[in-house]
Amino acid sequence: MAFEDERTRPVRDLLSALPDIEARSVIDLGCGPGNSTEVLAARFPNAAVRGIDSSSDMIATARRRLPQVQFALGGIEEWTDAGPFDVILANAVLHWVPDHATLLPGLVAKLASGGGLAVQMPDNLDSPAHRLMREIAADGPWAPTLAAASTARTPIGDANWYYELLRPLCTKVDVWRTTYYHPLSGGAAAIVEWFKGSGLTPFLEPLELRVRAAYLERYTAAVARAYPALPDGSVLLPFPRLFMVAIRQAGE
Amino acid sequence: MAFEDERTRPVRDLLSALPDIEARSVIDLGCGPGNSTEVLAARFPNAAVRGIDSSSDMIATARRRLPQVQFALGGIEEWTDAGPFDVILANAVLHWVPDHATLLPGLVAKLASGGGLAVQMPDNLDSPAHRLMREIAADGPWAPTLAAASTARTPIGDANWYYELLRPLCTKVDVWRTTYYHPLSGGAAAIVEWFKGSGLTPFLEPLELRVRAAYLERYTAAVARAYPALPDGSVLLPFPRLFMVAIRQAGE
Numbered sequence: 001m002a003f004e005d006e007r008t009r010p011v012r013d014l015l016s017a018l019p020d021i022e023a024r025s026v027i028d029l030g031c032g033p034g035n036s037t038e039v040l041a042a043r044f045p046n047a048a049v050r051g052i053d054s055s056s057d058m059i060a061t062a063r064r065r066l067p068q069v070q071f072a073l074g075g076i077e078e079w080t081d082a083g084p085f086d087v088i089l090a091n092a093v094l095h096w097v098p099d100h101a102t103l104l105p106g107l108v109a110k111l112a113s114g115g116g117l118a119v120q121m122p123d124n125l126d127s128p129a130h131r132l133m134r135e136i137a138a139d140g141p142w143a144p145t146l147a148a149a150s151t152a153r154t155p156i157g158d159a160n161w162y163y164e165l166l167r168p169l170c171t172k173v174d175v176w177r178t179t180y181y182h183p184l185s186g187g188a189a190a191i192v193e194w195f196k197g198s199g200l201t202p203f204l205e206p207l208e209l210r211v212r213a214a215y216l217e218r219y220t221a222a223v224a225r226a227y228p229a230l231p232d233g234s235v236l237l238p239f240p241r242l243f244m245v246a247i248r249q250a251g252e
Numbered sequence: 253m254a255f256e257d258e259r260t261r262p263v264r265d266l267l268s269a270l271p272d273i274e275a276r277s278v279i280d281l282g283c284g285p286g287n288s289t290e291v292l293a294a295r296f297p298n299a300a301v302r303g304i305d306s307s308s309d310m311i312a313t314a315r316r317r318l319p320q321v322q323f324a325l326g327g328i329e330e331w332t333d334a335g336p337f338d339v340i341l342a343n344a345v346l347h348w349v350p351d352h353a354t355l356l357p358g359l360v361a362k363l364a365s366g367g368g369l370a371v372q373m374p375d376n377l378d379s380p381a382h383r384l385m386r387e388i389a390a391d392g393p394w395a396p397t398l399a400a401a402s403t404a405r406t407p408i409g410d411a412n413w414y415y416e417l418l419r420p421l422c423t424k425v426d427v428w429r430t431t432y433y434h435p436l437s438g439g440a441a442a443i444v445e446w447f448k449g450s451g452l453t454p455f456l457e458p459l460e461l462r463v464r465a466a467y468l469e470r471y472t473a474a475v476a477r478a479y480p481a482l483p484d485g486s487v488l489l490p491f492p493r494l495f496m497v498a499i500r501q502a503g504e
Binding site: 050163164173175176177179180181231232238 | 265268393411412414416419425427428429430431432433435482483484488
């Protein structure tokens with residue numbers, strides 16, 4: 001997992017905003033390779049920790065990493081466990097799941113009284129790196145194959161929207177948005193490498209290898225123009241992320 | 253100190269990004285009433301902690317709060333102590349001090365090898381609340397008196413600018429920008445109350461009481477239009493802040 005430090009920091013920042021809940025049962029939705037689960041387990045050492053992910057590779061990696069945690073294969077849309085959970089963590093995953101107006105209240109409903117929902121999502125669809133993915137996808141021999149790639153992600157709401165959605169269900173809703181500036185050595189190629197593991201996936205997977213290489217070549221050149229290198233050859237990648245911690249009303 | 257929780261959170265977020273330095277000597281520049289100093293002292297319990305501030309009221313409050321800390325009256329521009337310090341904290345103060353291109357490298361020079369400079373500044377001069385302060389100041393009977401108010405603050409650079417300034421002097425420079433969304437009960441009046449303790453000061457202090465009240469009345473009405481109330485009568489105040497943690501090169 002490349003850039004693991006950079007990708008784990010948002011989880012630490014997210015969980016440090018949770019109050020000190022006496023948690024017995026916590027779950028990591030879209031746990032990936034278990035790096036977020038590891039932070040969750042450390043934050044709530046007395047809780048039974050579970051994780052689900054829709055990728056069997058990720059689940060296998062997570063199990064090797066954290067043998068004491070109960071991991072299961074499954075998607076968030078199909079997840080029917082009613083809980084209650086003391087903490088539900090959804091780190092860098094809900095931007096792949098549609099209909100947040102229904103999804104998020106549904107997650108709050110699975111919380112115990114006083115339990116917490118902690119969500120972090122990339123908020124970068126307007127960044128040059130993502131704009132260029134879409135523009136190049138629409139303008140090349142690959143365009144028919146990539147017609148649906150731009151819609152793979154759920155366009156997320158703004159801070160006010162989530163606050164107004166969750167506030168009536170919760171005693172406290174804490175929303176913030178952080179742009180991290182990641183120094184990457186290696187310039188544009190490093191930025192492309194970063195997104196290969198996330199935002200680029202829907203644009204690369206449908207293409208056969210030779211076409212994929214051609215798409216990546218044009219994308220890398222465009223990224224190099226949009227993110228000029230610093231004097232030492234590195235580049236600063238601004239990465240905006242939206243965070244929320246919602247505490248369910250007690251006594252329901 | 254109104255909104256102390258909201259104003260202390262950025263200090264906690266800032267200091268949690270510092271590595272675990274074996275700090276013996278740490279200082280809080282522009283310590284205010286000591287809330288930031290308290291977080292600093294808790295983060296480095298084995299260090300001798302000092303604080304300076306240019307306001308004698310603030311120093312008196314800070315001394316009552318933390319009797320074990322050595323507080324002194326003084327401005328950052330006149331501060332000549334060469335250190336070395338293991339940690340220099342400057343929370344919500346450098347936006348009142350000019351010439352960052354000289355100031356920040358000067359602070360890094362006061363660090364011990366491997367020591368850390370931790371800075372947080374409001375980055376909100378473009379927010380509606382600040383734009384309205386300036387617009388109303390320029391358009392009313394108070395305009396001549398407030399001619400200089402808009403220049404009291406130092407316009408700060410962006411993340412790239414600080415990164416490029418500090419990187420050659422440091423082993424690591426970590427820059428991020430967070431917008432907190434503060435739910436304030438009381439609507440526009442609460443927003444005005446918030447800024448009375450900070451950004452509004454240069455606009456209110458030069459005015460005699462009656463004129464000040466008239467300025468505040470127009471400002472409050474304009475803020476109410478710019479920050480519409482939520483259904484429950486509260487309002488969400490977006491507050492952007494720029495953070496940096498710079499670690500001085502070892503072995504110099």
